[in-house]
Amino acid sequence: xxxxxxxxxxxxxxxxxxxxxxxxxxxxxxxxxxxxxxxxxxxxxxxxxxxxxxxxxxxxxxxxxxxxxxxxxxxxxxxxxxxxxxxxxxxxxxxxxxxxxxxxxxxxxxxxxxxxxxxxxxxxxxxxxxxxxxxxxxxxxxxxxxxxxxxxxxxxxxxxxxxxxxxx
Numbered sequence: 001x002x003x004x005x006x007x008x009x010x011x012x013x014x015x016x017x018x019x020x021x022x023x024x025x026x027x028x029x030x031x032x033x034x035x036x037x038x039x040x041x042x043x044x045x046x047x048x049x050x051x052x053x054x055x056x057x058x059x060x061x062x063x064x065x066x067x068x069x070x071x072x073x074x075x076x077x078x079x080x081x082x083x084x085x086x087x088x089x090x091x092x093x094x095x096x097x098x099x100x101x102x103x104x105x106x107x108x109x110x111x112x113x114x115x116x117x118x119x120x121x122x123x124x125x126x127x128x129x130x131x132x133x134x135x136x137x138x139x140x141x142x143x144x145x146x147x148x149x150x151x152x153x154x155x156x157x158x159x160x161x162x163x164x165x166x167x168x
Contacts, residue, residue, distance in 0.1 A: 014044035018108035020099070021058075022115040023051030023070040024077075024086075030057050031133050032114045037061040047106050068098050087117070096122050103128055 019036040021029035029050045040046045040062075048063040051070025058065035071091055079086045087095075099122035103111065113119035114133045123130030 014039075014042065015109040016045045016047075016107065018047045018049065018103065018106055018111045020068065020111060020113040020116045020119055021048075021050040021054070022113070022117075023053040023055075024073045024115070026054055026057065028115040029054035032112060033058045033061040033063060035112060035133060036063055047108065049102060066102065068102065069094050092118055096125075099123075100126055 017036070017039050019032040019039075021032045023029055032050075033048060036046045036048045036058075046063070047066060048058045048061075049066040049068045050058060052067055053070065053073065055065040055067070069091075071087060076086045095116070095118040099116075099119060103122060103126040108128060110129045110131065111119060111123045112131045112133060116132075120130045120132070
């Protein structure tokens with residue numbers, strides 16, 4: 001097992017934040033890349049990870065992307081169009097393995113993901129706070145009264161609050 005030293009806090013006292021985009025679409029990388037740039041401008045130490053397909057988007061925001069495994073967009077959308085779940089179990093297991101390794105190496109205070117479905121699992125296993133950036137589709141679903149986004153956000157909120165309470 002490799003142990004990594006925690007880097008010192010940014011001089012501003014900001015947090016260490018890992019942003020992760022799922023490179024199956026431009027939007028899932030662009031949103032967290034913009035958020036990462038804003039967080040960096042606000043004095044936080046930021047890291048950005050995504051698949052190689054849209055790494056240039058992160059670079060255009062002044063970030064140096066860390067590569068993470070991502071299902072190819074064509075395969076993702078083919079599965080989706082066939083009514084199948086877009087990930088296979090082995091792929092999800094590889095996602096979690098790679099995310100846990102990255103979180104262990106970077107030691108962030110917070111991870112923020114966009115459509116990286118395994119990230120909340122990895123963050124919970126690593127004991128790190130996690131947030132998912134909202135998507136326009138999710139916002140439409142919420143306003144239409146679908147219980148899924150509300151239930152998922154409630155579960156994340158309860159888990160986050162429980163972690164904070166147990167640290168006191």
